[in-house]
Amino acid sequence: MPAEEYEKICKQCGVCCLCKMDLRPIETSTMFLRVHCAHLDVKTKRCNIYANRFRLAPDCCKVDMNIILHSDLIPDSCGYREYIFGPAKNPAVVDLENTCPENQVDFDNPYEILSRIINESKNWTQR
Ligand code: SF4
Ligand code: SF4
Numbered sequence: 670m671p672a673e674e675y676e677k678i679c680k681q682c683g684v685c686c687l688c689k690m691d692l693r694p695i696e697t698s699t700m701f702l703r704v705h706c707a708h709l710d711v712k713t714k715r716c717n718i719y720a721n722r723f724r725l726a727p728d729c730c731k732v733d734m735n736i737i738l739h740s741d742l743i744p745d746s747c748g749y750r751e752y753i754f755g756p757a758k759n760p761a762v763v764d765l766e767n768t769c770p771e772n773q774v775d776f777d778n779p780y781e782i783l784s785r786i787i788n789e790s791k792n793w794t795q796r
Contacts, residue, residue: 680748683714684761684793685732688771689742690786699741701761701790702782703768711765741794750796759792 688704708717708726716722722729736742737749744750745757775781 678748678752679732680746681714682744682746682748682761682763683709683711683765684763685743685747686716687763687768687787688774690782692786696791698791698794701744701763701787701793702785703763703787704771704774704785705765705768707770707772709765709770711768714765744790744793745796746793754796757793758795759789761790761793763787 683705684701686706686709688702688706689699690702692700705711706716706726706729708722708729709715710717718725723731730736730742732743732747732749737747737753744761745754746760751757769785774785
């Protein structure tokens, strides 16, 4: 598929740009946090550095087939997953303007991190 067509499948929900925690020994899936990548514009839900993201944000992953088919880093309601599997049972709904940028969060403080878990997110990746 041409790159331009592929990009159009993204719904620009911004959910994949939320930080996540792997709590699988306790929970059934990766949990999403009310914390977003510092490069996300929460009003437009667009990445501020999109063209250069892999150089400027080394933790950023391309949403490729491996991520779409085999990871729980994106919700089932991601446009790419819905393109393949159809509509999600539990669409991810997040008020991004009520999330905070990762550079304002103390990731060493487990209480702070636990308080930022989006509990509904355990139902976002069930395929
Ligand atoms: S660099 Fe851009 S695309 Fe990557 S996680 Fe951050 S906001 Fe999202
Ligand atoms: S989760 Fe999927 S649809 Fe939403 S912004 Fe990320 S790639 Fe696009």
